Amino acid sequence: MTTIRISLLLSLFTILGLNAQETESQKPKTNTISQQFEDLLENSNNYQDYKVVKLNSLNKLKANTADSISAFQGQITDLQAQINSQQEEIKNLNTTLEETKATLEETRAEKDSIFFLGIPMSKGGYMGMMWGIVAVLALALVFFIFRFKGSNAHTQEARKKLADLEVEYDDYRKKALEKEQKMGRLLQDERNKAVKNTKK
Incomplete structure (x- = not known):
């Protein structure tokens, strides 16, 4: 139970x-x-x-x-x-991002380059070339100035010599004319003497 x-x-x-x-x-x-x-x-x-x-x-x-x-x-x-x-x-x-970087690099390259006669050049190269041209032209100018001064000095000296030569020529011509006149008078005197002697 x-x-x-x-x-x-x-x-x-x-x-x-x-x-x-x-x-x-x-x-x-x-x-x-x-x-x-x-x-x-x-x-x-x-x-x-x-x-x-x-x-x-x-x-x-x-x-x-x-x-x-x-x-x-x-x-x-x-x-x-x-x-x-x-x-x-x-x-x-x-x-x-890669495309943007490439575009940025291309833009920087274009910004830093200059086309000279159709040739792309960097700004540094372009400036160097321009300063080189300026230096060559300056040297050429100095060279031509010295050449001009030298030629001018030669020209002045030649003119001075020519003037001196002209003065000497004038003196020589005057002396030759005086001599010719003197010889002419002497010749005339001798003729006159010869005529007088023949009359006697």
């Missing part, structure tokens, strides 16, 4: 425990999968070294786990799509 009562009490406690467990399992679970596993283990019955788990609770946990895995896989797919999109955007930005 006592064993029957004990068996009835155990059966009653087991039914009450299972009803309470079912009531708890019917509540919407918003906790994590790990928490659901812990709840399942806490609400399961012990039998020797084993845990007795309700099949309905186990199936629900399995469904929740599958839903969570599916949701995580969806998130992974979305994140992978975002990563791919960001990588494509980074690739496009790198391409744009």
Whole structure:
């Protein structure tokens, strides 16, 4: 009789425990999968070294786990799509950056270069060439100034010699004219003397 009562009490406690467990399992679970596993283990019955788990609770946990895995896989797919999109955007930005760098280098090269007679030259080379031309022209000018001064000195000296020569020529002509006149007078005197002597 006592064993029957004990068996009835155990059966009653087991039914009450299972009803309470079912009531708890019917509540919407918003906790994590790990928490659901812990709840399942806490609400399961012990039998020797084993845990007795309700099949309905186990199936629900399995469904929740599958839903969570599916949701995580969806998130992974979305994140992978975002990563791919960001990588494509980074690739496009790198391409744009390389093009911008190339354009910048070309612009700098054009800015630093000057076309001289259709030949592209750097500003430094152009300035060096211009200063070289100026130096050559300055040297040529100095050379021609010295040549002009030398030629002018020779010209002045030649003019002076020509003037002196003209003065000497005038003196010589005057002396020659005087000499000619003197010789003419002497000749006339001799003629006159000869005429006088013949009259005698």
